[in-house]
Amino acid sequence: MQQNNGIDKKQMISFAVLCLVLFGFMFYFQNKQTKEAELKAQEQKTEQAKNAVKQTQANNINPNVTPNAIQTASLGNNELKLEFSSLGGQVSKVELLKYKAYNHKTDNADQPLYLITKNNSNYGFQFKDKTGKTVNTKDLVFSPSVNGNAVTLTADYNGAVIQFIYTLLPKYTLDFKVRTQGLSKITSDNKADFIWDYNVRNLEKGRAQEQSHSEFSYAFNNYKDYDYDGRTTMEEEKETLNWIGVKQQFFTSVIEAKNGFTQSKGNQENVEEGEYLKKLNYEGFVQMTGSELNQDFTWYFMPLDLPLLKSYDKNFDEILPLGWSFIGAMNRYFFMWLYGIIAAWGLSAGWVIFVMTIIVKLILSPIMYKQHKLSAMMKVIRPEIDEVNAKFKDADPMKKQQATMEVYRKAGVNQMAGCLPALVQIPIFYALFRFFPNFIDLRGQGFWFAKDLTAYDDLIKLPFKVPFLGDHLSIFALACTVVILIYTVMTSGNMQQPQQEGMPNMKVLMYIFPVTFLFFLNTSASGLSWYYFVSNAINILIILVIKYVILDEKKIHAQIQSNKEKPKAEGKFQKRMREMMEKAQEQQKTQEQQRNKKK
Template sequence: MDKNSLIGLFLIGAILLTFTLMNNDEEESKDDKKESVETKVDSNKSATADVAVLTTAQKDSMIIASIPDSLQKDSVYVTNYIDSVHKVEQLTLQNESEKTLQNKFGIFAPAGKEQEETFTTIENDKLIVKFSSKGGTIVDVKLKEYQSYDDYKENPDEISPLQLVNESNSKFGLSVMTPETIIKTDELNFTPQHTASHVKVGENDSVSLSYKLLSNDPNKYIEFNYALYPGKYEVDFTINYVGLNNIDDMMYDKSFIYWGMKGLSTEKLADDERRIATLMYRYSGLKRDYLSEGSDSEEELNEGKVTWVAFKHKFFSSAIICEEGFEGGKVKQKQLESEDFTLDYFAKLDLPASPTVKTKLFFGPNEYETLAAYDNGMEEIINLGWGIFGWVNKWFIQPVFNLLRSWGLAMGLIILLVTLVIKTVITPLTYKNYISSAKMRVLKPEIDRINEKYPGQDQMMKRQQETSALYRSSGVNPMAGCIPMLIQMPILLAAFRFFPSSIHLRQTNFLWADDLSSYDAILSWSGDIPFLTWAYGNHISLFTLLMAASTMIYTIMNSGNMAQPSQPGMPNMKVIMYIFPVLMIFFFNNYSSGLSYYYLCGNLFNIGIMYAIKNYFIDEEKLKAKIEANKKKPKKKSKFMQRLEEVQKQQQMQQKNRK
């Protein structure tokens, strides 16, 4: 090897040694920088313990620190390297997110991804209904022909559509069991099959909307179809399970609808609404049933198929109807202490095991004719009373009321005429009752003498025998006045249910009352007065005062007809009769002013009828003469009286034997 070759090898070795030393310095510098960055990040994490994710700038600093210094000067290389790292991170997060969605939503994981929520509004002449792609459901409903009390007071000449459902007070969805998990549709994003954001229904047309809940298979999805027709208060709602008819894909018998709603207060007094509001339902082929008004309660629907379930407010209802019938479920309600809400309603309804389920969603007024048109018992949402009281309202008071209303009369005049018709019908019964009372007054002196002759409990049997003999000889039946009264009572009391539930009184003014469906305050005050606010309220209702005053006047006039003296140990009925009008002031103060006005009219008619009968139709002297004549006639004992006397004699013998 020559001299030049040795020099060359030496230089190459020196260069390699120098490069190695420099590279080690760079690696140490890189490590120091990386450690510095990590220390800085750790310091920031300590300073902000709640921050779990590094900022983009911090991540970029760490990425840059991992690049050799010789390459950090190449900006293009650094940018591309940072982008590649971010893409790897995003891909990793995406994979983790998809895995989470897969675990939570099964085959419907694609619908769980974040999407922009879109809204579509459709309306006819009755409703304005808003739909959301989130859950593919109704989120807002307004009734175009009605308005809240607050809007009515603010502008009575212009109707602002009444809000029945809004995005914050209602939750509606479908729960379905898939092979992987149980999904709830209100948590998922549906794909609208339309582009319009607002559509109006024509007079002879309809509007249909379709929302699809897509799965990871384009041939398998759940479809919600909605349809709105002119002149209707309901929205047709159809559920289609497309491509999911295999038991491995979908278990229909495990699917159910869940619907929760906080009832919005739309009237003058939320407490009054709560008194009437309730949750109602009907089993197929049976009468409707309901949860107890004014209570927190729940019920399992396990007695058959359920035709409909209704969230009943005072004058409006939100209901779901299924002609095929829900298989069962559960309903419950809770009272809400709020001026904005009434009840918290909830219904869980098991769906029929079918790939297509047809239902209707009703949002409308509690108007008898509207509800009766469904021919499924929904008219019973209007609680007209139980038994005979409901029959009187349905077949007598309501037809008369509707007839008068069809004539276009003012509501105050209609109530007056309804009262007049009722009093005219029961006047013969009132007359018979008064005749019986007059006869008892004629006999009162003789009855008093019998009571004085046989005082005390030990002579009660003898006293009764003598009194019965007096009634028989004079031809007076002491029960004759009770029977007409019993016949009248259902007619008089039926109105207690009819007027407060009639939507036709709502926001109708008369004299000083601005709303006959609620109280008529002539004086109000703010704040709570101990006991008084709870028992009476914070206002004075004039119709209630007038009704109570007229009841007191009628009671005073009628007290003279109470011929029979109080028996020993019996309460003084006259005192009770005088207390009753006072109690009515407290009881009716928060009630419908239309109801108080009806009872006021009834009392005035009663006073007039009593005055006319007493002064123009009954002569007590003639009655007395007739009774005396009856005493002289021979009387044949009926078999009933014979048996009664035998029983009385046996009781007398038993009393003597005890002595």
């Protein structure tokens, strides 16, 4: 019976034709698709607000406050445009001027990017007066006053004066001071409860992906330790938090307390559809001295750009979810570094990823060579393995396994060597899984029919939703699935079929894997799919070159015969396996003898 030993020349020709068709398909859609319109104007230049106080509607935030009583004040710099509401003295609008939000109607990133707007953020300090009534500053009406780059909002509560002083600093920093006078006459509390309700706005194309990256993030232990929480609740009642933030896929809103937040807790829940992704609620205490609330805070409304985050020296760089330990280090010090070097050549983002892939494959090529050499050796000794299987067909499985291992040992074939490439590529896969959806330099970068390499491409739209797949088909994901399937066909030729009943057919499982991979990639970053398409296409080319150019099966066969004639030292792993089998065999004989005695 003829064995499946990979692909023949006809299959090679089929693969080449398929690749040409696939690339032709890609270029066809590239040319068919109209070029995106250039930005209509340069970045907006904001003016320092001078006495920029205007009337606005309250949108029924507080039913006891009439709409005409609400005022707003504005501040701005080159990066931020801020608005403050007299109701609660809060930051009521935050626009990041150098970035745009995704517009679902136009399928382009052409909307102003607001982290805060339409009352999606609501915060205040809560305490009890001496009558036991709960007072929250978010319900008070403040009077705004603008002076240069600072806004002072002042409220009066039963004779006590409460002031919120906001000063816009360079870039993405807003200094926030709370000052009170006479508060001790109406309250005996020694701490105030800071309550922050935040609804995360949908800013990116991939809703599910952005939602999964939206969570609490915070630092403690004098900024040295960092943690995050994407689950339902967070509880840090024993730690003093230096800052608490709401992280999104590429942006974050953070408030830092100079003296820390204590007894912190929060909860969050997903929003299934609409403008918002998640609802988050945070509560933590700040100290009051002599029942007066005089504390210093700082707001940060930032893009998750690694150099920027590190520049603050407050452990903000941990907000960027690049992975733990070795995985994170690989992204920070290799993939980001490599991307920056290649991008400096002037290539577009898609071609930068293409070159990155080639470099990574070159680095891993010695390991891949060993893997495919092992595969060729397995092919050569396959007839001997088949003889062992036939000889011990009805014998004890343990004996058959020992005989098989003996064939491998005499031929000098180390089966464990085939596991090394897979083990090496697992951390690389996970690192890239973290890299592509979180690297802000890729945000908004298009390539062929993908308008944003950090989101999926959906040129093929479905008239209905498919479970786990969505309402579209990603061309990059489809292309990646095809090449993974071809690679699987090529590498599974020497895989043995299960000899025992009930054992799963590994070949079938390997063919199913690429199809299941489609469901994962279809809603993931198209940059990830493009990387793995190129990576697996290179794998196929490497196999063909090794098989038809580098490796000579006759020489390998001669080498194996030479190995058989030489006394072969038994490796530690092989020795342990042999000893375990012998021990198991002895135990099996003992059990059979005991059963025979009972009979």
